[in-house]
Amino acid sequence: MQVTVDIVIFTIQAGELKVLLVERGIPPFQGQFAIPGGFVLEDEGLDAAARRELKDETGVADVFLEQLYSFGDPGRDPRGRVVTVAYFALISADRSPLVAGSDAAAARWWPVRELPELAFDHRKILDCALERLRNKLEYTTVGFQLLPARFTLSELQQVYEAILNKKLDKRNFRRKLGLLKVLRPTRELRRGGRRPARLYEFVAARFERLKDKGILFPF
């Protein structure tokens, strides 16, 4: 029985949630798009295999990566019995545009709102990842993983709106963030738009105190 890892890689671009897909150059499903993935090596752990694939496809390391779910229906791969352990990864907006896949010349970021037909059972995997991402937004800091180290409050709100797919109230959003005390304002401003916006940093150490107490991001 063969074991693969497949990785749903998300990023935010232009205030939109996007996912990395590669066009298949060979059968089966030639010409269709698929989630990046590959076989687990004989002496390699599952997480390690996922990190290796992620690095190969995007060039990035040290990003958020988490196991999602395993899919192993007989017949999910016409070539034979393949069990895949699916992962999902988050790449911050400032590192995502560099799509320089080694073997994946045809890699492209797709808005999750307008996906092409996907190979294998990858649509199911992607839906599973989206659901997980939405849920984790509420009780973890995944939202910050999609932004550069410094960001404006409006950018953060856009991340939440893009993933949850609904508008949020600006004042309530900011007040709740303030109560959590996990952001540190910097002296820097983002110019270039209209009125300049203050940049903030996420302070991981402050979040540590909260997570045991069930304090969340209730947006």
Next chain:
Amino acid sequence: MQVTVDIVIFTIQAGELKVLLVERGIPPFQGQFAIPGGFVLEDEGLDAAARRELKDETGVADVFLEQLYSFGDPGRDPRGRVVTVAYFALISADRSPLVAGSDAAAARWWPVRELPELAFDHRKILDCALERLRNKLEYTTVGFQLLPARFTLSELQQVYEAILNKKLDKRNFRRKLGLLKVLRPTRELRRGGRRPARLYEFVAARFERLKDKGILFPF
């Protein structure tokens, strides 16, 4: 590469959360206890393999069963490379005492508070299952899966207390349950204790309305 399923099977007995373990009769880890499990057959899905093992070990079918996480560190099984897809299952109190494992004469329910040393990485798997169970208690109906179709409010509260490992306030517990409107009182009373207690039924249809709205079991 070989693929197995391992199943953490929980039940409630005497107001305590228990898990089914089998004593290994052969090396490796001979004489130690392990979570029930076995190989995935060539033409068998992962869920199907888990259901088959569950049936073999406990004789029960049609119980709550959910995939948990996959474990595949090289070296987790000294016999070779084995990736395991872990599941967790919940058996209601009225069906659990029947431990009649086919090949598992040495199967036994263990209180999760006093576990023996476990074979392989099964301790890690069990901890993972416990954490998942505690979390799902808050936003799903897994609590009801551990009880017979009809139960008293005190029995339900004991399930929550056993899993969360803390005392809950009786009046608050009942008021919140009342607000959810997912229980239907029956005409039946449980006698045999002191004052008879009313039996309730969980109405799954009423829960359906709630789960999209993020209404939970906030105990």
Next chain:
DNA sequence: CCAAAAGTGTTAGGAGTACACCCATGG
């Protein structure tokens, strides 16, 4: 001076928590 995004507080309603006593039954 106009368009566009940044920034800022109050109020009213609902949910959560803490807390103590009477009731029905079996022995």
Next chain:
DNA sequence: CCATGGGTGTACTCCTAACACTTTTGG
């Protein structure tokens, strides 16, 4: 009649949601 678990309500606090105008900049 007594021991045991079943059953019930209130007051206070805190969180949530709804809601509109002023400020700062670039063009």
